Amino acid sequence: MMTSAAVRGGLRIALHGVVQGVGFRPFVYRTAVSCGLTGDVRNTSGHVEIHAFGSEPALAAFLDRLAREAPAEARIDRVETSPLDAAPPAGFGVRTSSDVDGGGRESPPDLATCDACLRELFDPLDRRYRYPFINCTDCGPRATIVADLPYDRSRTTMSGFPMCPACAAEYRDPADRRFHAEPIACPACGPRLCWRTVGGGPIAYGEDALAEAVAIVDTGGVIAVKGIGGYQIVCDAQNEAAVARVRAGKCRPRKPLAVMVPDVDDAARLGFLGATEVTLLTGTARPIVLVWRWANAPLADGVAPALPEVGVFLPYSPLHHLLLRELGRPLVVTSGNRGGEPIAIDPDTARAVLGPLTDGILDHDRPVLSRYDDSVARVVAGAPRLLRRARGYAPASLALPAPAPEPVLAVGAHLKHTAALAVGDRAVLGPHTGDLESAETFAAFEQVVTRLGRLWAVRPRIAAHDPHPGYLSTQYATARFPRGERVPVQHHHAHVVATAAEHGVREPFLGIAYDGLGYGDDGTLWGGEILLATYTGFRRVGRFGRAPLPGGAAAVRHPARMALGYLYGAEDLGGQAIPDALAAGLLGRLDAREVDVVRRMVRRGLNAPLVSSAGRLFDAVASLLGVADDAGYEGEAAILLEAAAAGHETVDALRWRLVHRDGLWVYDPAPTIVDALERAAGEPVGMVAARFHAALAEVTVAFAESVQCPTRTVCLGGGVFQNRRLAEAVLAGLRAAGFDAYLGERVPVNDGGISYGQAAVAAARLAGKG
Structure with a gap:
């Protein structure tokens, strides 16, 4: 300066x-x-x-x-x-904004309704009393309505709403809170609500539309609501039948649903709130926050079945505030889609997709340009950690450890997908898209890529991508960028680099990546990896013991198959085998014909690729202990295993063993599995689950201490570290052993952070920096 x-x-x-x-x-x-x-x-x-x-x-x-x-x-x-x-x-x-590009573009995230606007919303004397689109310079939609930069009304979806004289006067008055508030509106000139019946047109507007919606929810019905970043499905969170109907309509049998409540006091009636949870809940981003649920929380059992936590969030739009004020109870507010599809953002899609699932749509006429789901956070080791980075956080940029010499598009992974754009020394991490497993979600991904390029006024010259040839994101990169303009980034390297880059790590570091599956450099599937890493490359120095994945993706959906994989085909690391007799409970629950088919697959190596995966080990142990034989959603077995361990806070670990094999330190899971099954005969399952977590934490610290490396910096990555119990134990153990240990905060440790890691690696390689 x-x-x-x-x-x-x-x-x-x-x-x-x-x-x-x-x-x-x-x-x-x-x-x-x-x-x-x-x-x-x-x-x-x-x-x-x-x-x-x-x-x-x-x-x-x-x-x-x-x-x-x-x-x-x-x-x-x-x-x-x-x-x-x-x-x-x-x-x-x-002055009037200029189109001249000065570089360093930034598009702001959406901001929750501020206190000043909220007071006006419920002030009968205010001209915006109960107006569902009230906003000012401190709050309101941003990323979801902006078409281009610079950020002016003419470049937003509010351009179709000419300001009335009163709004125009506020907009021009430097002393007014709405001075140059681009989405400024009021009942005289702005968007308005309408109520649409299923399959029909609007039958009510404004307050009458709101009253229709409230009446439906109040009597146990289900509605769709057009939110800030797309449509949402809403019902009474205390009504079992309504919750069950939402689950059936979304094809979401067990995955937990989020609950919106009016304020912090209401949130505290549902679960424990520490200071960090309160800060998250009341901030301008307003994410869904996972909190420990009280046993007597007034919620339907179907909201978060079999889980000790519940996702809670506060209203972030005026319309949400109005609904909650009228209904006076917790509401399920979940994305407006069917399972595996992106959330609906246009009226035609909402009517076609959500109409059959609901009793009507509370709609409005302000278009949504960008699809933004709700962000999700969890407090781990006293710090907020994003599990899903979307509304309120994206598309705010993040620093890169090395500036990208030219624009890089990082296309991300396959599950929990995000894309990122590296421009100069910043990376723009786009919003959560979902799992790239349908044509609709892939189309949503393409829209995100197009929009990032337009907002930041660049055409990416380089694509960073996962090497897995089956990922749709990889196929997108290979179809649109010549070989010399592509930078493949190994999956687990991207995971640990994302954590390192977020925390500004400069020196080489030890990366510990625990997840479900990723394509390894040796052609096998990885998922429990210890890497000596820089931003430009890595050397694998440790891994989990391997076991077959019987049936490939079928074993991910059915953890019992993964348990059989360990039972019949765990890698021989010179230790004890797993006796069939210890797994009598599992074998007794399964169809004998399926067990025989899996045994033959494993022994013949037919459609049973070997995996060195921490996530799949969690699945196997969950099934062997009788916690979960099938997964209704990605990661369910591991989530239930963590839930089972709740309440068992101080336990000794199960047995474990590290061996040195072919130049790598390898964790042998067989002694851990045998010990778990032996103890399960006389101990509560929750106690054994807690011991398993303790064993994995000790193994992780032992990896760090055993590897010969010049660094005391450890960066953790991968979806397994969403597990609060494991992550806290690992961080505490590493720090007690003298390591500087880091875990993602603003960047998800799951596959939602892969694109940021890819961008950081590609930028560093292009710049020739480690």
Whole structure:
């Protein structure tokens, strides 16, 4: 930043970062006027530009206040100043935005309704009383409505709603909270609600539409609601029949549903809230937060069956506030889709897909340009950790350890998909798309890629992708980018690099990646990997013992098959085998013909690839202990195993063994499985599950201590570390052993963070940096 001594007459100031859509121009205006400056401020395609004239002390004070007093949701990454040799104008104004691209574009996330707007929403004397689209410069839709940058009304879906005189006056008034609030609206000029019956057109508008929706939910019905980032399905969270109907309609038999409540006090009636949970719940992002559920929580059993936690969140739009105020009870608010499909964002899709699942649609006429699901977070080791990065967080950019010499598109993985765009020293991590397992979700992924390129005004020259040839994201990259313009990034390397890059790790580090499955460099399937890594490459130094995956994907859906894989085909690491007699409970539950088929598959190596996977080991143990033989959703068996361990806080670990084989440290799971089955004959299953978690934590620390490496920095990655019990034990164990241990916070450790890791690796390789 330039010092005041260098100022001559005036300054041109360029501010880069998140400085559009967060009330930054009004802040600049008020600050400049209070400092006695003249000049102007405007948005450009890539930054905010200020022309400021005044005395040297006033300009110095202005620069200082820009840094110290910026709006809470702003982020200033870089300040550029240069002298201005021009006659100062008479006052300070806000100029028309410029399309000239100044680089460093940032599109702001959506912001939850602020307290000031909320007071107006329920003030009978306010002209926006009960108006479902109330907003100001501090809150409201952003990423979901913006078509292009700079962020101006004309480039949003509000362009079709001309401001009435009253709104226009507020928009132009520097003293008003809505000064240059681009989505500004009121009942006279803005969007309006309508109620659509199933298969029919609108039959009610405004308050009447809201009343129709409330009446349906109040009597046990199910409705669709057009939210900020797409349609949602809503019902009474205390009504078992309504919850069961939502599950049946979404083809979601057991995966937990999120619950929206009016405020923190209501959330505290459902589960335990620590200070970090409260901060997450009440912040402007308003994610779903997983909290420990009280035994007497007033919720239907079907909301989160067999789980000790429940996902809770607070209303983030005025319409949500109105619904909750009218109904006065917790509501299930879940994505408006059928299983495996993207959430609906346009009225035609909503009517076709959600109409048959609901009793009507609470719709409105403000278009949604970008599909944004709700973000999900969990507090682990005292810190907030995103499990799904979407509304409220995306598309805010993240720093890269090495700037990308040219734009890179990171196409992500297959499950929990995100895409990322690396431009310069920042990576833009797009919103959660879902699992790329249908044509509809793949089309949604293509839309995200197109939109990222448009908003950041770049055409990616390089694609970073997973080597797995079966991933649709990989196929997208290979179909659109020539071989010389593609950077393959091994799956588990991307996992640990995502954590390292987020935390600004610079030196080589030990990466520990535990997940379900990823394509390994040796052609086998990995998932329990210890890597000595830099940003440009890695060396595998440890792994989990291998077992066959009988039937491939069928074993992922049926953990009992994975248990049989360990029982009949666990890698011989010179230790004890797993006796069939110990698995009598499992074998007694299964059809003898299926057991025989799996045994022959394993022994003949037919459709039973070997995997070194932590996630699949969790599945196998869950089945062997009788916790889960089948998985209704990805990761269910491991989630239930963690749930079973709840309440058993201090336990000794099961037996475990590390061996050195072919230059690698290898964890032999057989002694752990045998010990688990022996103890299960006399101990509660929950106690054995807790001992299993303790064993995996000890094994992880032992890996770090056994590997000969020059670093004491450990970065954890992979979906298994979503497990709070395991992650906390591993972090505590590593830190007690003298390691600097890191786990993702703003970037999901699951496959939702893969694209960020890919972007960081590709940028570093292209820049020739480690």
